[in-house]
Amino acid sequence: MEQGAEQDPLDHIQQMLESKSAAKQITFRKLLSAFESLAREAKNVISELKKKTKPGDQDVTVDFKRINDHEFQVKLAGDMLVFVLHTNIVTFEDTHEVMKEPYILEKDINRYFGQIMIYNFMSDSIKFHRVNDPGYLLARLLINHDGRYIIEGEGKLGVVFSHVSEQGVTDSDLNILVKLALTLAIENDLMAPPYPQVKFITLYQKLEKTQELGAGQKIGFRMSYHGKLEG
Secondary structure, rough: OOOOOOOOHHHHHHHHHHHHHHHHHHHHHHHHHHHHHHHHHHHHHHHHHHHHOOOOOOOEEEEEEOOOOOOOOEEOEEEEEEEEEEEEEEOOOOOOHHOOHHHHHOHHHHHHHHEEEEEEEEEHHHHHHOOOOEEEEOOOOOOOOOOEEEEEEOHHHHHHOOOOOOOOOOHHHHHHHHHHHHHHHHOOEEOOOOOHHHHHOOOOHHOHHHHHHHOEEEOOOOOHHHHHHHH
16 A cells, blocks of 8 residues: 555544534533523513413422533423523434535534433422332433434324424424423323332331332333433
8 A cells, every 4th residue: 555545544533623613512512502592582481381371370380500511491380491502512323314414414514413301200309308119201302513403202202303394403493392391291190009019118118218119100201212312
C-alpha cells in the first residue's frame, strides 16, 4: 500500500470528533432553550387551571414546581408529572422509521437529538417517599440542531407527532404537549394490585413501609414502554 493512499485513521477520527461534537453542542443548546420554553408553558397551563378550579375544592390541587435546571414537576390532583432533560445526545437505530425520512437522510447532523422525558408518578409516591412505587414514561420529546422535533409516547402523543416536524418547535407546540400529557395522566386510573400480592406482609413492612401497602399502579402505560425506553 502506497504511503498517503488512504486517509490517516487519526485524521478521520479528528474530523468525525469535531463534526459530531459541534453538532451535539448545537443540539444541546436547542434542547436547553426548548426545555425553558416547556417549563414556561407548563407553568402557564397550571395558572390557567388554577383559575378554573373552585376555591372550596381543597383536594383538587394543581401546582408547578421547578426542581433544578434539568427538571420540573407538575402536580395534577393525585398525579405528578415529572419533566426531565437528559444531557446525552442520541440517535435512532437504523431500522427506526424516523431514519427513513428524507430530512434525516439529507445530512448526518440531522439524526442527532436531545431528549426531554415526561414521567407520570402518583403524587403520594413522592409525598410519602414510597421509593418502590413505579413511574411511567408518558412521552419523550426529541429535538435536533434545527429545533425540529418528534414525540414518542402514549395515546395521541405517539400519533400526532410521530414524524419529524417541518419547522422548529414553537411555544404553541409545547403548550399542546403539556395539555396532552396532563390529559393522558388524568384519564388513566389507578389499578389495585392483585390480592395475592398484598395478602401477606412482614413486620418490617408494617413498621417501616405502611404507606406502600396496597398502593395502586397506573394502567395503560406499561404495555408500550416497559423495557423499551431508557430513563
